[in-house]
Amino acid sequence: xxxxxQSIRKKFGTFEALARVDLKIGSGExxxxxxxxxxxxxxxxxxxxxxxxxxxxxxxxxxxxxxxHNVKDRGVGFVFQHYALFRHMTVYENIAFGxxxxxxxxxxxxxAMDKKVAELLSLIRLEGIAARYPSQLSGGQRxxxxxxxxxxxxxxxxxxxxxxxxxxxxxxRELRQWIRDxxxxxxxxSIFVTxxxxxxxxxxxxxxxxxxxxxxxxxxxEEVYHYPANPFVYDFLGNVNFFxxxxxxxxxxxxxxxxSVSLHGAAHTxxxxxxxxYIRPHLLDLDHAASPNAFKAKVKFFNAAGPFVRIxxxxxxxxxxxxxxxxxxxxILNLRKDDDVYVTFKDAKVFPASDYSI
Amino acid sequence: MTxxxxxxxxxCTTRLTEPAWVRRVFIVIALAFLAFxxxxxxxxxxxxxxxxxxxxxxxxxxxxxxxxxxKLTLLAAxxxxxxxxxxxxxxxxAITKFDFWGKKAxxxxxxxxxxxxxVISGLIFILLFGAQGAFGPWLREHDLKIIFAVPGxxxxxxxxxxxxVARELIPLMQAQGTEEENAAVVLGANGWQTxxxxxxxxxxxxxxxxxxxxxxxxxxEFGAVSVVSGHIRGLTxxxxxxxxxxxxxxxFTAAFAVASLLMLLALATLAVKSWVERQAKIAGSVEFxxxxx
Numbered sequence: 291x292x293x294x295x296q297s298i299r300k301k302f303g304t305f306e307a308l309a310r311v312d313l314k315i316g317s318g319e320x321x322x323x324x325x326x327x328x329x330x331x332x333x334x335x336x337x338x339x340x341x342x343x344x345x346x347x348x349x350x351x352x353x354x355x356x357x358x359h360n361v362k363d364r365g366v367g368f369v370f371q372h373y374a375l376f377r378h379m380t381v382y383e384n385i386a387f388g389x390x391x392x393x394x395x396x397x398x399x400x401x402a403m404d405k406k407v408a409e410l411l412s413l414i415r416l417e418g419i420a421a422r423y424p425s426q427l428s429g430g431q432r433x434x435x436x437x438x439x440x441x442x443x444x445x446x447x448x449x450x451x452x453x454x455x456x457x458x459x460x461x462x463r464e465l466r467q468w469i470r471d472x473x474x475x476x477x478x479x480s481i482f483v484t485x486x487x488x489x490x491x492x493x494x495x496x497x498x499x500x501x502x503x504x505x506x507x508x509x510x511x512e513e514v515y516h517y518p519a520n521p522f523v524y525d526f527l528g529n530v531n532f533f534x535x536x537x538x539x540x541x542x543x544x545x546x547x548x549x550s551v552s553l554h555g556a557a558h559t560x561x562x563x564x565x566x567x568y569i570r571p572h573l574l575d576l577d578h579a580a581s582p583n584a585f586k587a588k589v590k591f592f593n594a595a596g597p598f599v600r601i602x603x604x605x606x607x608x609x610x611x612x613x614x615x616x617x618x619x620x621x622i623l624n625l626r627k628d629d630d631v632y633v634t635f636k637d638a639k640v641f642p643a644s645d646y647s648i
Numbered sequence: 649m650t651x652x653x654x655x656x657x658x659x660c661t662t663r664l665t666e667p668a669w670v671r672r673v674f675i676v677i678a679l680a681f682l683a684f685x686x687x688x689x690x691x692x693x694x695x696x697x698x699x700x701x702x703x704x705x706x707x708x709x710x711x712x713x714x715x716x717x718x719k720l721t722l723l724a725a726x727x728x729x730x731x732x733x734x735x736x737x738x739x740x741x742a743i744t745k746f747d748f749w750g751k752k753a754x755x756x757x758x759x760x761x762x763x764x765x766x767v768i769s770g771l772i773f774i775l776l777f778g779a780q781g782a783f784g785p786w787l788r789e790h791d792l793k794i795i796f797a798v799p800g801x802x803x804x805x806x807x808x809x810x811x812x813v814a815r816e817l818i819p820l821m822q823a824q825g826t827e828e829e830n831a832a833v834v835l836g837a838n839g840w841q842t843x844x845x846x847x848x849x850x851x852x853x854x855x856x857x858x859x860x861x862x863x864x865x866x867x868x869e870f871g872a873v874s875v876v877s878g879h880i881r882g883l884t885x886x887x888x889x890x891x892x893x894x895x896x897x898x899x900f901t902a903a904f905a906v907a908s909l910l911m912l913l914a915l916a917t918l919a920v921k922s923w924v925e926r927q928a929k930i931a932g933s934v935e936f937x938x939x940x941x
Binding site (some may be wrong): 440 | 656
């Protein structure tokens with residue numbers, strides 16, 4: 291089912307949680323709302339569910355304005371950050387709750403309810419735990435029970451608030467892939483909130499990057515990662531180095547130094563010569579020999595654990611710059627602490643300095 | 649030279665527990681204090697009440713005025729406890745599940761009966777409903793009697809027992825948050841279903857605990873009730889007031905006999921309270937409880 295969010299505003303006292311947010315979500319999409327805490331992502335999710343009321347704006351489900359509908363009439367499945375399982379009920383009772391509270395006329399029979407719960411338990415691959423209480427389950431199991439409970443009412447869409455927030459790294463990765471597979475199987479419009487960019491980029495069809503109550507960028511994971519719309523998105527998605535600099539005569543001067551590079555393919559900005567330069571650590575390279583397009587730096591620290599080697603170098607003008615090299619490249623360079631090296635740019639993005647500040 | 653590992657081990661044991669004699673001294677002090685200030689008075693009340701035999705004991709209970717006092721005490725508790733349960737639930741629900749203007753003021757006001765002397769609590773009602781009080785002339789016109797009558801006693805009891813249930817529930821419901829209720833609503837439950845199926849089961853032990861304390865205070869209240877009662881025998885005397893009257897008339901054995909009723913109530917309250925606490929503990933850690941519904 292498609293969702294159309296039209297200029298939603300929400301204030302908590304004087305704090306503006308959402309400032310005119312517009313967002314269209316297509317039927318069957320898996321969308322991530324990504325942003326730091328306080329960016330309004332959870333508020334937006336709760337407004338879609340009806341757990342909060344927007345001050346202004348409309349929400350259309352498949353073209354119908356449901357802004358004034360009750361929570362219970364919206365037919366959404368909601369998975370809470372801390373699961374919110376009913377602690378005094380067994381797993382069976384938790385999953386069947388949404389069916390049991392229906393008016394008698396539309397309430398399924400006991401047999402139909404048993405069948406439904408059994409189906410859902412096999413869907414979440416937790417057969418045989420129906421009689422247990424939430425406190426007897428692990429975090430990952432609770433999360434899946436919460437999902438089964440949300441799906442029991444056959445919702446029109448699924449909303450997940452930080453679904454993996456409280457889990458350890460390994461369970462998190464497994465569950466993430468499992469949710470993606472489940473989404474493909476059910477083909478249900480789903481929105482999940484996360485502050486973890488890796489999570490959003492890995493499983494979402496589209497990522498909505500939010501900051502301070504506004505949407506900064508909407509796009510596929512590739513779009514938002516490779517073509518960030520502004521410095522905030524650049525900074526929020528993955529590691530990034532940031533320099534002040536100035537553009538003069540087609541050349542980019544870094545820091546307050548005379549070191550300059552001419553960037554191939556970098557976005558040049560007109561007007562003010564002051565610039566902010568963003569570059570991801572894996573788009574920098576190191577070399578022992580000087581070259582016209584490089585600046586000089588000193589190796590301060592490196593860590594070779596993991597698929598890439600993370601190196602910190604100190605530039606001539608005193609900025610710490612993070613560089614990521616492949617293990618092979620690192621072997622060839624044979625770097626040691628306090629070595630002098632030359633840093634070259636493979637790619638970078640330049641924004642006018644007046645634009646944003648982070 | 650001593651072995652360094654054994655000396656550290658010795659150090660650890662001395663740090664972890666006190667020497668035996670220190671422990672014994674503390675235990676003896678605690679038990680002696682308990683015996684002198686709690687056990688001795690309880691025994692004195694019981695034995696003094698019984699020192700003219702069981703026959704006299706039951707005669708005192710069956711006496712018309714004593715019986716009237718017992719009935720009035722039960723009536724005051726029977727009215728004030730349910731009303732305070734309703735009020736306690738409503739205010740705890742409002743305070744913990746919603747944000748509204750004046751919430752802090754309400755929280756402070758709930759504590760008021762705990763902070764003022766019971767005598768003042770009684771005087772408030774005299775000033776409001778007494779002959780010279782704000783509503784005095786109006787009440788006389790309509791031939792209604794509150795002060796020196798049963799309604800006054802019920803009102804005073806209601807006032808002093810006001811905070812018990814709310815005070816018990818507010819921290820509990822604050823700790824539990826609103827996510828389970830939100831989950832119930834999203835799943836399609838209406839307000840009543842959410843309350844009876846989700847909220848109430850989560851707070852039932854706390855609620856029961858509040859009811860027990862509320863009831864104990866309702867039956868045992870002396871100060872506030874004494875001010876509004878007028879001490880009319882057989883009409884406006886509760887058990888504590890009846891004890892005082894008997895005592896002032898030098899009927900010591902009878903006074904202690906009636907007092908033992910209140911004491912038995914206190915002991916019963918303690919027994920039920922510890923049972924509730926045990927149940928709540930079991931409910932709080934379901935993994936140790938037997939499975940099944």
